[in-house]
């Protein structure tokens with residue numbers, strides 16, 4: 001079972017006024033801060049530069065974040081590493097006080113490509129180990145994006161090797177469904193520590209979240225704001241940022257609608273990954289540990305569920321390991 005533990009001794013108590021996210025104990029005994037900065041480029045505007053990521057990571061660590069989420073495919077591992085190095089150079093943290101997650105891309109699923117791919121990520125990040133290494137999708141592709149029929153169990157063996165070599169402290173998966181999780185659990189002595197999936201008010205994912213948590217697998221929730229923020233999808237179901245239910249909760253607790261949604265995810269035992277490159281919003285997004293929603297308030301947000309995804313991977317729907325039902 002997932003346990004919430006204080007991790008100030010592990011992840012630093014040395015920033016005046018910074019907010020710290022409590023930690024969750026993973027099934028391998030490592031501790032993961034319960035909120036991460038997202039650095040994915042999906043919402044980046046044309047005017048945004050990769051240097052914005054470097055600044056965002058530094059601002060996040062200054063604001064108290066101790067967990068940064070990146071991936072080989074984001075193309076920003078170098079800037080993430082520079083932001084961490086800046087924070088270390090400023091004396092805000094030491095390396096062991098920052099938890100870094102990165103992910104293996106689909107064209108590196110062959111057993112003998114996994115460790116070399118992680119070594120490349122580490123080189124770009126300027127780190128000698130990663131705290132959490134995830135298989136980004138269960139779907140393997142060739143360099144040109146066409147399908148490759150590699151069983152993710154084979155990929156998982158490569159992940160185990162990365163852990164055995166000490167290059168990854170914890171290993172896990174992302175975008176895996178319940179039966180794919182079960183298949184790893186049934187065939188490997190090493191259980192995934194984490195499944196990183198989309199969870200937000202329009203995609204609440206109760207069955208998959210429950211399944212993972214009951215197996216002791218922590219759940220990181222990506223795209224936590226769902227359609228509160230602009231995704232160029234005017235037809236998408238509510239809530240939007242100005243939704244009356246969220247506005248009422250925001251007024252009650254003196255928070256913003258975005259903070260209400262992040263708190264909702266935390267109270268469901270999830271680890272949200274809000275992305276921002278704006279210094280004020282970065283600080284706002286971690287300032288969610290001084291209030292609690294009631295059970296009815298949590299239920300009122302869950303009622304928005306429309307099983308509608310922000311991240312559409314239906315172009316892989318014919319792949320043998322496509323994880324979604326539609």
Ligand SMILES: NC(=O)c1ccc[n+]([C@@H]2O[C@H](COP(=O)([O-])OP(=O)(O)OC[C@H]3O[C@@H](n4cnc5c(N)ncnc54)[C@H](OP(=O)(O)O)[C@@H]3O)[C@@H](O)[C@H]2O)c1
Nearest residue numbers: 038039040043222223224225229258273274275276277278
């Ligand atoms: N494993 C996977 O397959 C996967 C897939 C997708 C995403 N992810 C991870 O999850 C992270 C987050 O997902 P996401 O980037 O799709 O979406 P998100 O965090 O839900 O939303 C990001 C958007 O919200 C805005 N925003 C941030 N804080 C805000 C606030 N307090 N108020 C109003 N707007 C705010 C951001 O703009 P500003 O930057 O201008 O603040 C940006 O446009 C990614 O960065 C990535 O690390 C993982």
